[in-house]
Amino acid sequence: MSELSSLGYVVFKVSDLVRWEDFAVGILGLMPGRRTPGSLGLRMDEHAQRILLEEGHDDDIAAAGWQFDTHDDLLAYVERLSARRVAVREGDSALAASRQVERIFVCDDPNGFTHELYFGPTHAPISTPFRSPLLKGAGFETGRLGMGHILPVARDYAQSLDFYRNVLGLRVSDTIRDSHSVPGATVDATFFHTRTGRHHSLATMAAPFPKRLHHVLVQVQDMDDVGMAYDRCVKAGLRIHAGLGHHPNDRMFSFYVETPSGFGLEYGHGGIVIDDAAWEVKNYSQLSDWGHRPQPPAR
Numbered sequence: 001m002s003e004l005s006s007l008g009y010v011v012f013k014v015s016d017l018v019r020w021e022d023f024a025v026g027i028l029g030l031m032p033g034r035r036t037p038g039s040l041g042l043r044m045d046e047h048a049q050r051i052l053l054e055e056g057h058d059d060d061i062a063a064a065g066w067q068f069d070t071h072d073d074l075l076a077y078v079e080r081l082s083a084r085r086v087a088v089r090e091g092d093s094a095l096a097a098s099r100q101v102e103r104i105f106v107c108d109d110p111n112g113f114t115h116e117l118y119f120g121p122t123h124a125p126i127s128t129p130f131r132s133p134l135l136k137g138a139g140f141e142t143g144r145l146g147m148g149h150i151l152p153v154a155r156d157y158a159q160s161l162d163f164y165r166n167v168l169g170l171r172v173s174d175t176i177r178d179s180h181s182v183p184g185a186t187v188d189a190t191f192f193h194t195r196t197g198r199h200h201s202l203a204t205m206a207a208p209f210p211k212r213l214h215h216v217l218v219q220v221q222d223m224d225d226v227g228m229a230y231d232r233c234v235k236a237g238l239r240i241h242a243g244l245g246h247h248p249n250d251r252m253f254s255f256y257v258e259t260p261s262g263f264g265l266e267y268g269h270g271g272i273v274i275d276d277a278a279w280e281v282k283n284y285s286q287l288s289d290w291g292h293r294p295q296p297p298a299r
Contacts, residue, residue: 002076003169004194006146007201008067008121009049009099010216012261013056019260020053027232027257028218028267029134029225033124039098044140044218045130048100048122050147059261061213064109064150064202065099065116066168066194074119077169078105086167091116110159111152111204112212115168134232137222145198145273148217157188157206164192164202173200173274174249176284187287191249197274199250215241215256215264223269226253230267233257245291249284256292 014020017040024030024042033041033049041049054062068074081088091104095116102120109115124130130139142148154160164170170192179186189205207214220226230244233255241256241264254268 001169002068002073002080004066004077004117004201005069005073006067006144006194006196006198007064007149008047008118008146009052009065010061010147010150011052011054011063011065011099011116013058013060013062014053014261015055015057015059016260017053017055023238023260024051024053026134027236027238028229028265029132029220030218031130031132034100036098041100043124043130044147045142046123047142048124050142052099060211060263061113061150061152061216063106063114063116065101065118067121067146068117068119071103071119074103074105074117077117081107081167084167088117109152110163111155113152134225134228135220135222136224136228137220139221141219141221141269141271144196146194146196146201148219149198149201149203150216151189151203151205151214152212153209153214154204154206157204160204161190164190164204170194170202171276172281173279174282174284176249176287178285178287180286189287193274195276197276199252199272199274211261211263213263215266217252217254217266217268217271219252219268219271221269223253226255226267226269230255239297240295242288242292243295245288245293247292248286248289249282254292 031043033043038055042051044050100122101118104118173191176189191200191203239258252268252271
């Protein structure tokens with residue numbers, strides 16, 4: 001059966017492109033890509049674009065782009081969705097060009113954004129390889145694993161789980177039910193992976209949060225790059241949602257910083273890759289086994 005290969009890109013509607021470029025390039029270590037009036041692509045690797053910023057008032061996620069390895073896989077997947085009476089529409093040439101892909105289809109998420117299903121990502125010219133002056137290590141952990149992960153907040157948790165598992169066909173990695181980390185609340189979260197195995201390319205939870213997107217992850221190959229990025233965030237006076245810490249399920253060492261749009265960005269190292277032949281789905285009782293404590297605002 002045709003499956004999603006990886007989370008290839010994300011699209012954000014943002015109200016301040018200048019602040020976002022400063023944050024992405026000067027703090028996170030991404031490279032600017034193609035510019036058009038009202039948009040900016042961001043690079044993490046040899047792909048021409050892994051994050052697309054489009055001017056808008058939402059300051060939130062607009063789309064998640066899911067890559068397929070072959071054109072036939074994409075068409076078979078779209079046919080399966082249509083057979084389930086999921087409303088899938090083909091994107092026009094302008095949409096494909098803005099996403100820098102060969103062919104694209106779109107369907108709606110119950111939490112207010114879209115999923116873009118595509119084949120044929122554009123690669124940057126060999127003459128302009130990805131290089132970040134901020135990163136000590138080999139760069140971001142992308143390739144077959146995709147650009148990272150997203151955690152949209154579930155408006156209806158049961159409906160969201162059904163959609164991600166039974167409509168999109170994502171595989172459950174594990175769950176967390178934590179009644180200690182958030183005072184007076186129990187956090188239920190479910191984590192999903194694609195066939196290429198990043199521990200989760202998408203997770204969701206029911207929690208009070210003003211945005212559709214709780215956070216997006218970018219992962220680096222060198223642990224020192226996490227610490228240096230954390231220092232840059234602190235020096236810049238950015239709001240740290242959660243300080244340095246470690247998750248028990250994906251074993252990610254990371255911190256969370258507030259983006260210029262108000263949702264979070266997790267900057268991490270060391271997340272595991274799942275081998276489905278040997279994987280056991282588990283339920284954890286804590287979001288973090290150490291750290292990830294809220295940090296006071298910078299003075």
